[in-house]
Amino acid sequence: MKSFAFALAALLPLVPGALRAQSPAPQESDYYKIEPFSFPTDIVAEVGAIELLPEHTLAVGTRRGDVYIVDNAFTPDPANAKYKLFASGLHEVLGLAYKDGWLYVTQRPEVSRLKDKDGDGRADIFETVNADWNITGDYHEYAFGSRFDPKGNLWVTLCLTGSFHSNAPYRGWCLRITPDGKSIPTAAGLRSPGGVGFSPDGTAYYDDNQGVWNGSSSLKPLLVGSFHGHPETLKWWDNAMGEKPLESVTGTRITQERERNPKFAPPAVILPHAKVGNSPTAWDWDESGKFGPFTKQLFITDQSFSVVNRVTLETVNGVKQGCVFPFLKGLQSGPIGVRMSPDGVLFVGGSDRGWGARGGKPFDLERITWTGKVPFEMHEIKATPEGFEVKFTQPVDTTTAKDANNYKMRAWTYIWQSSYGSPEVDEVLPKVEVASVSEDGTTVKLKVTPLTKGHVHQLDVPGVKSKDGAPVLHPVGYYTLNEIPKS
Structure with a gap:
């Protein structure tokens, strides 16, 4: 068993990167x-x-x-x-x-x-x-x-x-x-x-x-x-x-x-x-x-x-x-x-x-x-007339950030009522049609259809990576769209 483990370790530099030991996910x-x-x-x-x-x-x-x-x-x-x-x-x-x-x-x-x-x-x-x-x-x-x-x-x-x-x-x-x-x-x-x-x-x-x-x-x-x-x-x-x-x-x-x-x-x-x-x-x-x-x-x-x-x-x-x-x-x-x-x-x-x-x-x-280390996060989300602008804490990997399929959205609201709480109602599934990356790589503009006034818009970005290949630490944000900005 020892000789097999030694031989496997010696071969690791030669196998594809996907099979190598991966760095632990950020915590x-x-x-x-x-x-x-x-x-x-x-x-x-x-x-x-x-x-x-x-x-x-x-x-x-x-x-x-x-x-x-x-x-x-x-x-x-x-x-x-x-x-x-x-x-x-x-x-x-x-x-x-x-x-x-x-x-x-x-x-x-x-x-x-x-x-x-x-x-x-x-x-x-x-x-x-x-x-x-x-x-x-x-x-x-x-x-x-x-x-x-x-x-x-x-x-x-x-x-x-x-x-x-x-x-x-x-x-x-x-x-x-x-x-x-x-x-x-x-x-x-x-x-x-x-x-x-x-x-x-x-x-x-x-x-x-x-x-x-x-x-x-x-x-x-x-x-x-x-x-x-x-x-x-x-x-x-x-x-x-x-x-x-x-x-x-x-x-x-x-x-x-x-x-x-x-x-x-x-x-x-x-x-x-x-x-x-x-x-x-x-x-x-x-x-x-x-x-x-x-x-x-x-x-x-x-x-x-x-x-x-x-x-x-x-x-x-x-x-x-x-x-x-x-x-x-x-x-x-x-x-x-x-x-x-x-x-x-x-x-x-x-x-x-x-x-x-x-x-x-x-x-x-x-x-x-x-601790002094900067996490890769969505720093903020702002509303635009056509969708949302997402600023990140670090430059993004352009390939993953420009892929509109790496953004998932869901929107809903709540019943305004005298009863206790409310279920999520009036669900909408907005689509990210275009994702464009700023020159410095820290901001992504999303063209989203449709935008629904008064709805919470949930944005998930699990596929977006940093320039260094790190995933977003918390890949979800919930934006309350009371108003859609004027053009």
Whole structure:
């Protein structure tokens, strides 16, 4: 047997390349490293929010109502992290924001601010900033808080009562909390927001979960005075916001609702249910350029799938739309809180209490860093009058990229309805007729027939290779085509 193996090894250089040992397929771990933190046994870190504090420390808020300060969070080994209880007795912390020595906390009944006055590491001042919304005690009445916008406001998104109703003031709303503690009703019709924040251009977004008036989960722009579908929330409409939106009509489509109801804001990016996740939560974006080639793109977590997805955005005919791509799987629990540091470290943490999470652990805090290697990916997809423009992170192999047969598409939408969720309906199978490659090899223009306004357009590129012969790491993207660009 040994002599046969030796003879075979000697012959390998002479056999065709297809029979030679192949390089292992690229893995996500080649490009991004996930490092879990470990907690003492007396800490239940069901992380609901994360904030960066001065001197490279973290504040971590939990669903149990505690806030911990984490030192040494950036050291090479996360096992060196130290934890100190800063505050307790709060009610489900799902938002943290630091400003002028105060830690602002969005908890279920209010926005509070905390300060350590005597310097012992524990908060000793607790002040209510705003409590203009109400709670009934229902399990689903979560409150998610943003960090500060340029005017010093905090944006708070409030879940419905029991997932279906608005039984207390401003359930299913977004409120802005001003620096002097006043609330400004901002948008209505929300169902179950999982995170709220601001994109690189300053637009506020929240992600809503599949359910009533949500055929699938999605990322939605929080435009002032906008309506997002749930009609029961309109009973709290403030006349100062202008004319009240029309109530939603069940059994139609989002495109029809847009035409009928001028204040209705369509989802910017639909996150196809059971494809990229089931329950999107918080998100953040990189402005450092130290988190790989995706600067100014959004990284949005999914609690159920224990993953991070990636979102690109653009404005077409004055309407927000864009694409979601798979990015990174393998988190240990169900991520809820997210924070990107200025030096390109993404902190995520969460829990699986109430809903299962694929990660398997009851709670976690982890950090994600870029290894320095650039994955071959679809960097972004943009809509064109005739189809789509796909930009890659590396030059493509021209032969595979110009072959229209290497692109597969499917498009669909969802029923706009008061029932829970929706199947994928109105299926269309667009065809890529022509694929043309840019001179530098990084961009491919696709002529697609037909394009369907309002549909999610799924693009698969399994046959496209990089100039060096590598496959696309995540060969699928889901583009929400609210608008087709004008010629």
